[in-house]
Amino acid sequence: MMMRISDLKTHFPTPDGIVRAVDTIDLSIRDTETFGLIGETGCGKTVLGLTIMRLLHPATTVEGEIIYKGQNLLEASEAEMRTIRGREIAIILQNPTTSLNPVMKVGEQIAEAIRLHQGLNKKDAAAKAVEMLDAVRIPSPSQRANEYPHEFSGGMKQRVMIAMGLACNPSFIIADEPTKGLDVTIKAQIVELMREMTERKAMLLITHDLSVARELCDRIALMYAGELVEYAPLKGIFESPLHPYTRGFLGSLPERGLVPIPGMSPSLIDFPDGCRFHPRCEHATEVCRREHPELVEFNAGHFVRCHHARS
Amino acid sequence: MTGVTVKDVLGSLGLGILVILVAVSIFAPQIAPYDPHDTYKPMEHPSSEHLLGTNDVGNDILSEVIYGTRVSLFIAFTVSITAIVIGTALGLIAGYSGGVLGFLIMRIVDIFLTIPRLVLIIVIAAFMPRSIWTIIVVFIIFGWVMTARIVRSEVLTLRSQYYVESARMLGGSDLYILWRHILPNVIPLVVVQFIMEASHVIIAEAGLSFLGLGDPVARSWGTTFHYAFECPNIITSDVWMWWMLPPGLCIVATVLGFTFVGYALEERLNPKLKTVVGMGV
Amino acid sequence: MHYISKLTYYLVIILIILSINFFLPRAMPGDPLAYVLGENPDMPTRMTEEEREMRLAEYGLDKPLLEQYLNYMVGLSRGDLGCSIYYNTPVMDEILVRLKWTLLLTGTSTVIYMLLGIFLGAESAWARGKKKDTGSLITILTVSSFPTFFLGTLLAIFFAANLDLFPLGGARIIGASYANPFEKALDILHHLVLPAATLIIAHIGGTYLLMRNSMLSVLGADYILSARAKGLSERYIMNRHAIKNALLPVVTMAALTVQFMIIGTIFVEKVFAYPGVGNLLYDSVLRRDYPLLQGIFLFIAISVVIANFIADMTYLWLDPRVRDE
Numbered sequence: 045m046m047m048r049i050s051d052l053k054t055h056f057p058t059p060d061g062i063v064r065a066v067d068t069i070d071l072s073i074r075d076t077e078t079f080g081l082i083g084e085t086g087c088g089k090t091v092l093g094l095t096i097m098r099l100l101h102p103a104t105t106v107e108g109e110i111i112y113k114g115q116n117l118l119e120a121s122e123a124e125m126r127t128i129r130g131r132e133i134a135i136i137l138q139n140p141t142t143s144l145n146p147v148m149k150v151g152e153q154i155a156e157a158i159r160l161h162q163g164l165n166k167k168d169a170a171a172k173a174v175e176m177l178d179a180v181r182i183p184s185p186s187q188r189a190n191e192y193p194h195e196f197s198g199g200m201k202q203r204v205m206i207a208m209g210l211a212c213n214p215s216f217i218i219a220d221e222p223t224k225g226l227d228v229t230i231k232a233q234i235v236e237l238m239r240e241m242t243e244r245k246a247m248l249l250i251t252h253d254l255s256v257a258r259e260l261c262d263r264i265a266l267m268y269a270g271e272l273v274e275y276a277p278l279k280g281i282f283e284s285p286l287h288p289y290t291r292g293f294l295g296s297l298p299e300r301g302l303v304p305i306p307g308m309s310p311s312l313i314d315f316p317d318g319c320r321f322h323p324r325c326e327h328a329t330e331v332c333r334r335e336h337p338e339l340v341e342f343n344a345g346h347f348v349r350c351h352h353a354r355s
Numbered sequence: 356m357t358g359v360t361v362k363d364v365l366g367s368l369g370l371g372i373l374v375i376l377v378a379v380s381i382f383a384p385q386i387a388p389y390d391p392h393d394t395y396k397p398m399e400h401p402s403s404e405h406l407l408g409t410n411d412v413g414n415d416i417l418s419e420v421i422y423g424t425r426v427s428l429f430i431a432f433t434v435s436i437t438a439i440v441i442g443t444a445l446g447l448i449a450g451y452s453g454g455v456l457g458f459l460i461m462r463i464v465d466i467f468l469t470i471p472r473l474v475l476i477i478v479i480a481a482f483m484p485r486s487i488w489t490i491i492v493v494f495i496i497f498g499w500v501m502t503a504r505i506v507r508s509e510v511l512t513l514r515s516q517y518y519v520e521s522a523r524m525l526g527g528s529d530l531y532i533l534w535r536h537i538l539p540n541v542i543p544l545v546v547v548q549f550i551m552e553a554s555h556v557i558i559a560e561a562g563l564s565f566l567g568l569g570d571p572v573a574r575s576w577g578t579t580f581h582y583a584f585e586c587p588n589i590i591t592s593d594v595w596m597w598w599m600l601p602p603g604l605c606i607v608a609t610v611l612g613f614t615f616v617g618y619a620l621e622e623r624l625n626p627k628l629k630t631v632v633g634m635g636v
Numbered sequence: 637m638h639y640i641s642k643l644t645y646y647l648v649i650i651l652i653i654l655s656i657n658f659f660l661p662r663a664m665p666g667d668p669l670a671y672v673l674g675e676n677p678d679m680p681t682r683m684t685e686e687e688r689e690m691r692l693a694e695y696g697l698d699k700p701l702l703e704q705y706l707n708y709m710v711g712l713s714r715g716d717l718g719c720s721i722y723y724n725t726p727v728m729d730e731i732l733v734r735l736k737w738t739l740l741l742t743g744t745s746t747v748i749y750m751l752l753g754i755f756l757g758a759e760s761a762w763a764r765g766k767k768k769d770t771g772s773l774i775t776i777l778t779v780s781s782f783p784t785f786f787l788g789t790l791l792a793i794f795f796a797a798n799l800d801l802f803p804l805g806g807a808r809i810i811g812a813s814y815a816n817p818f819e820k821a822l823d824i825l826h827h828l829v830l831p832a833a834t835l836i837i838a839h840i841g842g843t844y845l846l847m848r849n850s851m852l853s854v855l856g857a858d859y860i861l862s863a864r865a866k867g868l869s870e871r872y873i874m875n876r877h878a879i880k881n882a883l884l885p886v887v888t889m890a891a892l893t894v895q896f897m898i899i900g901t902i903f904v905e906k907v908f909a910y911p912g913v914g915n916l917l918y919d920s921v922l923r924r925d926y927p928l929l930q931g932i933f934l935f936i937a938i939s940v941v942i943a944n945f946i947a948d949m950t951y952l953w954l955d956p957r958v959r960d961e
């Protein structure tokens with residue numbers, strides 16, 4: 045087991061109240077699997093990724109356990125975390141355009157991590173950075189390494205982000221919406237690249253794009269309002285979805301008619317009582333409004349959080 | 356966290372200072388022990404009769420400083436209100452209509468920002484008769500520039516926002532849209548700008564008067580300081596304590612009042628700096 | 637491309653400044669001749685008609701405006717700024733003798749207040765909300781509220797008149813003969829401390845606040861998060877990622893702060909009787925020495941334009957995005 049997350053809660057104190065962005069999450073990720081995390085914008089996916097990396101503001105309250113290779117990351121010191129970030133666990137942040145430093149050459153942005161974690165000198169690290177750019181199929185990499193982010197297209201920037209994340213050969217990768225905003229052809233190329241580069245690694249793939257998840261993931265979890273509502277192997281999700289939210293999400297796939305789920309995702313400050321999905325659920329009954337459903341194993345390896353789960 | 360309270364404390368402190376100063380300038384005749392133009396024995400040290408002594412021609416310094424509040428604040432408020440109104444109007448025009456007029460306004464703004472304005476003001480004032488109106492006029496000529504620039508860029512942002520677009524599609528006239536949709540959004544910015552301009556004028560007017568360009572009759576704090584400075588050996592004796600320090604500290608207090616209020620307002624208007632949570636350490 | 641358009645822009649500005657300078661005395665109420673002669677324009681001396689004509693001709697004021705303008709420009713190109721009324725010497729000479737002192741004072745203060753303001757602003761932002769940040773913020777807002785002349789006077793009173801640590805004024809001991817250049821430098825430095833300190837303290841606020849606010853927004857940027865995600869240390873991130881980005885707005889405004897600084901020099905030189913161009917300006921205001929006053933205005937305005945140009949070039953060098961436009 046590469047990572048086991050239990051009882052994880054991430055809360056932000058704000059002037060308007062406590063934002064419960066992660067509340068509560070349990071999941072585990074195996075050594076070489078790709079685990080998909082799917083959900084609407086604002087449900088807490090990115091916050092989960094940043095919680096694992098311990099990259100949130102110190103005023104944030106985080107509870108629970110994140111066990112990585114036997115160590116609880118939530119108890120690691122800041123110095124220990126710095127040796128883990130980039131070397132053991134890497135995160136490919138969402139939005140490459142703002143995540144790359146506009147006034148630093150792209151090659152250097154990759155090389156600095158290599159120098160830090162692999163102890164290479166300036167020249168060797170720069171050469172390794174060029175190798176990485178080559179590996180993510182950026183044409184004429186040695187020239188591109190000396191360019192600045194604004195000289196790259198959206199797809200190329202995404203490749204740079206991937207090269208940056210994989211530069212120090214981490215064993216666990218968090219990829220946050222790596223295909224967002226790309227057109228279909230480029231998206232297919234990035235998906236292919238991700239598949240290739242992460243073959244022997246564990247990956248938490250955050251996306252709201254089901255077609256990408258279907259290409260890359262071994263297991264998939266659906267997240268709604270800070271918690272998981274269903275998770276199962278790929279086939280289980282696509283062939284026998286149990287949760288109304290999952291079915292709604294599948295209905296928004298292009299081949300199923302792009303039907304959006306009606307209603308809005310709830311505020312993370314005040315959740316609805318009972319099932320958090322009930323205001324938008326067509327199957328909601330009295331018990332749904334009253335009692336918060338537990339995550340239960342419906343079939344072997346197939347978990348769901350719903351009072352009226354059915355195949 | 357602490358940031359919030361600091362802002363509030365500074366804001367109220369600043370407001371308090373300004374309220375006191377305005378009160379002093381309104382009630383100057385009641386508060387001041389003497390008419391500032393009456394003459395007594397010159398160069399008196401402080402006594403129960405003249406709490407801050409008298410100056411080289413025998414005016415009561417305390418009364419002069421109290422009346423100086425009137426002069427300094429009158430100049431500051433007259434200039435900043437006029438300059439802000441002109442600046443807002445020109446900024447709205449430049450931002451909303453674009454075109455040749457807008458282009459022209461912005462070029463003038465650029466030029467005015469590049470020319471060292473206080474030096475030009477000094478030169479112009481030296482050509483004109485010494486009076487508070489000279490000072491008011493030259494400051495207004497150069498005072499509208501920053502406001503125009505800020506208002507224009509805000510208007511450009513607002514204009515591209517949907518509600519202005521939709522108001523236009525619904526057939527609102529330009530003037531109506533400016534009045535109903537753009538002006539209300541620009542006003543908070545303009546208020547901060549007013550405060551900044553006022554504090555700027557206080558310092559600049561003091562500087563101009565220090566150079567001897569102030570009104571010799573209606574003496575502002577800067578003018579009082581100028582005459583003190585021109586008096587031989589003032590620094591090496593104790594006289595500076597009652598002749599230089601009071602007008603100097605009054606200038607500082609006023610600027611500080613404006614600065615604190617402006618700072619508090621700006622923090623409030625710029626929520627990005629206000630939120631406690633965020634990424635980072 | 638950028639360089640050329642910027643250069644043209646600044647040349648136009650300089651032309652405008654020269655023109656303002658030409659039209660100023662002619663557009664003012666009162667008799668332009670009075671300005672050249674240094675009289676109170678409200679009470680010009682009585683002259684016979686003949687005398688007046690003669691004087692006007694002497695200064696070329698009888699010619700058509702366009703011809704006067706051309707003559708003025710030709711004169712300028714030869715470095716002719718007219719004659720000082722008080723000293724009765726060429727304005728250019730009077731300015732040039734004093735220029736080295738002003739350059740020394742302004743140069744030293746500019747370098748120090750920029751670096752110090754940037755450093756303190758960055759430190760303050762890094763410690764945002766903590767005591768250190770709040771402390772420096774309030775201190776700097778407070779000292780920035782002091783007019784330069786008042787601050788300078790106070791420093792002169794305490795450190796020169798009372799404590800006798802530094803000289804009350806001047807740029808060096810008058811008539812001193814030095815044993816070696818080192819001693820001379822030391823004397824000049826000794827005289828420089830208080831005026832420079834005044835300028836630095838009075839002008840550090842703008843740069844400090846700009847750097848602090850800009851740093852605060854940079855620290856919230858995604859690429860800083862990105863750098864943290866690589867495991868880089870906070871110091872490294874500050875030095876290699878944050879500072880350069882945070883400097884951009886500071887550089888944009890640098891010319892403006894330098895402009896304020898140059899203006900502050902006028903007051904500081906007066907307070908410390910420093911024999912520079914600023915002091916000369918003060919005197920020529922009191923003496924209504926208009927040609928000298930205008931010459932100094934030209935000098936200052938053009939140095940400010942040059943400062944703007946340097947700031948623009950620095951920006952181009954710092955920001956690759958603008959460079960490529």
Ligand SMILES: Nc1ncnc2c1ncn2[C@@H]1O[C@H](COP(=O)(O)OP(=O)(O)O)[C@@H](O)[C@H]1O
Nearest residue numbers: 056063065085086087088089090091632633634
């Ligand atoms: N630093 C923060 N302070 C307060 N609220 C935050 C912070 N970061 C994220 N949030 C809130 O947490 C929720 C989840 O955000 P996020 O994880 O970014 O969503 P997504 O699933 O789209 O990645 C959002 O409502 C967001 O506003």
Ligand code: SF4
Nearest residue numbers: 319322325332350351
């Ligand atoms: S628990 Fe009830 S409301 Fe919630 S998803 Fe299931 S059926 Fe819908």
Ligand SMILES: [Mg+2]
Nearest residue numbers: 089090138220
């Ligand atoms: Mg996200």
